[in-house]
Amino acid sequence: MKIKALAIILGLSLAITLGACKKKEETPPPPVPKGIEPTQSPHSVVMPKGEIKVVVPDNVKGKWSSVKLSIKNKETNKEEQVTVKLHSEYQIPGTKLKIKVGDFLPDFKMDGLTITSASTEPKNPAVNVTIYENNKKVFKGWLYSKFPDIHPFQHEKFSITLIEGIKAG
Structure with a gap:
């Protein structure tokens, strides 16, 4: 009986030891849908790689x-409206x-x-700006005039928004 109990204990110990030492199999990553790079989530917006190009259509130029x-x-809640020429600076x-x-x-x-620009009509007016503080780009x-809260200029003291475009002539 002792030999039988000892054999059962040794058998169980051996089974537990072998099971604990067994290498865990890694599950392969899920397949990636075509057109999405492996570093991107299939549920996120895919931005193409490269440099963004601004094209002002001929019918909009001028x-x-x-x-x-x-x-x-x-701080003071004072608002000032200014008109600034395109491709110029305003201090x-x-x-x-x-x-x-x-x-x-x-x-x-x-x-x-x-x-x-999809048309010449002010349906979604937007202006490209670069803002500097102490000559450092901030x-x-x-x-966007119709969507001022989309990617707004963030500053502790000032807000700058587009009101409208001014037609030439």
């Missing part, structure tokens, strides 16, 4: 000369903030790596 911007001091008086105004698109549209992006 039709717009400036933009009207709202500059609001968050906000009494501050170290400078706005460099670039292209204006009356109907902003992004398709892959190309940003353009913001580069688009301001």
